[in-house]
Amino acid sequence: MAAQITELTFLEHLAGRFKLPVPEYVTAESGQTKVRELLKKWGGKAIVKPDVLAGKRGKAGVLRQVNDYVDAQRELKIIQGTEVQGQLPRTSYMVEFIPSEMEVYSAITYDSRYLGPSITISLDGGMDVEEIGEEKKVTLPLDIYKGLGAYQASEVLEQLGCPRKVISPLSRSLVDLWDMFISTGMRMCEVNPWRITPAGKPYACDFKAIFDESNFKFKNIGFDLPEYPANATLFEEEMAAWNASSHRGQAHVSELGGKTILPLLFGGGASTIITETLMQNGGDPIFLSDFGGNPPYERMYGTAKLCFEHNLGKAGMLLILGGKANNTLIDVTFKAIADALQNYVDEHGPINIPVVVGRGGPRLLQGLLTLKDTLDTLGMPYVMFGPDTPVTQVAEYAAKLANNWGEVMVGGSK
Structure with a gap:
């Protein structure tokens, strides 16, 4: 699974090692004297930020410019305890303001x-x-x-x-x-x-x-990643427990706070690239996922069932996507996903959201046909891509389709 770092970890451990020019900084734990000295050195102008595993901090309103010591101390304390997109900061820090053209x-x-x-x-x-x-x-x-x-x-x-x-x-x-x-x-x-x-x-x-x-x-990076306050959602907790219940096939998720695309993703690094592409194109994925590792039927069925129970009712699209597999049996994973989808509809009623599929690997054709039969039975519109289409291209297509699906339905087309 992917490991994320923030700006503060970069400043502390990597910028100097690779000679990257960065502003000076000080953390909230450094003490009042250090904060006062650096603020004076910087001409009384700095930015206070939270060290948090969440993006778009500027839009969230948690980047604060300070111009004197009293403001700096107050904002460091306030921001250190401010939740950002459901995430709690590890600490807060203050960086030198860099004037720019x-x-x-x-x-x-x-x-x-x-x-x-x-x-x-x-x-x-x-x-x-x-x-x-x-x-x-x-x-x-x-x-x-x-x-x-x-x-x-x-x-x-x-x-x-x-x-x-x-x-x-x-x-x-x-x-x-x-x-x-x-x-x-x-x-x-x-x-x-x-x-x-x-x-x-x-x-x-x-x-x-x-x-x-x-x-x-x-x-061999040479330092330990910092630990952040635990604030896992019920979905993340249940998936973590399910993942730990067996070594056969991985079941990793990390909620992103999105509201549109439910992504069942496979392939380690491909999962991260797909998620980044979705976000860059406005796809608004609900979570980051990685479900590879050749999961047997029961494993993939349970994984898909958890994803659907927690997220399908609020999703605007189902995306099933991954790179070309070497060992994962596509017909087994697709049969499990199809059965979990059928089970969800049997319990909760019909759903009419588009499904975008892209995959490659052993027994692909059998898997696509199995999934197609279920989607046809459920009356769900779908588009399927083969292994020759790059996953980034499929992700970009999915994001654009999700954003325009309302217009497509108004036009009376699937």
Whole structure:
């Protein structure tokens, strides 16, 4: 399963190691004297933030600018105890305010379209990536062995119209970002934004990353991930207990607070990429999931049953998606999902939401036919993709379909 880190962990353990330029910071536990000294050093201007495993902190209203010591102390205490999207902060911290002339967005992730990693850059930093027009961002596929060169980063920045004085220092920092990504077993990392000072120096001013816990590079990362206050939902608790009940097939979920797509996802790293793609395209997934590991019928049936009991009634779409499996028997997992879906309808009544399916692997055709028969019986509209369609393309399609499903139904079409 994926392991997530926040900006504070990045500041504490990774930024210095990989020579990435970041603002100075101080945590709420550092003491009044330290807070006072640094605030004075920074010219009396700083930002207080929660260290929490939740995104969109700015939109949630929990990033507070402070201009004096009294405000700083008060906000550090308040934000430390403020719930953010159902998540409780581990602590709060204060970072130096970086004056800037521009902000830049960057993200590195694995992209099935290129069968490898890619970097996306935009000069419209500070915005959600889904709000940035395609003409204002560039995605560059990267060779996993050669990595990202400064000349490649420079070419992308020039293509986007970046000021010349910014290109060289930002290119070097993007190369360092790649070095961190590939050296620590990350699946995804995002800096949003890089704040660029009037002198042209970049600072990484917000950060998040997801690691692949099975990657040996992550296992040798050199520090322990911090523990956050436990606030698991009933669904997460029941799924965790179900996952622990057997070693055959994994059943991992993490609620995201979404309200649209119920995702039954397979394939470890593919699950993270699919979820990121859904979120970037406004798909609003209800949870992150990973149900691979060749689960037997009873295991997959129980997993799907839990997902449906807790989430199907509020979902606007069912997404069944994963990469091409090597060992997982597709007909077994799809039969289990189909039976769990039929059982839900028998108990709760008909549902009329679209189903999007994308998978590859052993006995795929039998699995698709089994699922098709059940969906036809239930009268549920569906679209099925084969193994030659990249999972990111299927996820993007699913997000757009979910957002426009009301218009499709008004038009009288399935």
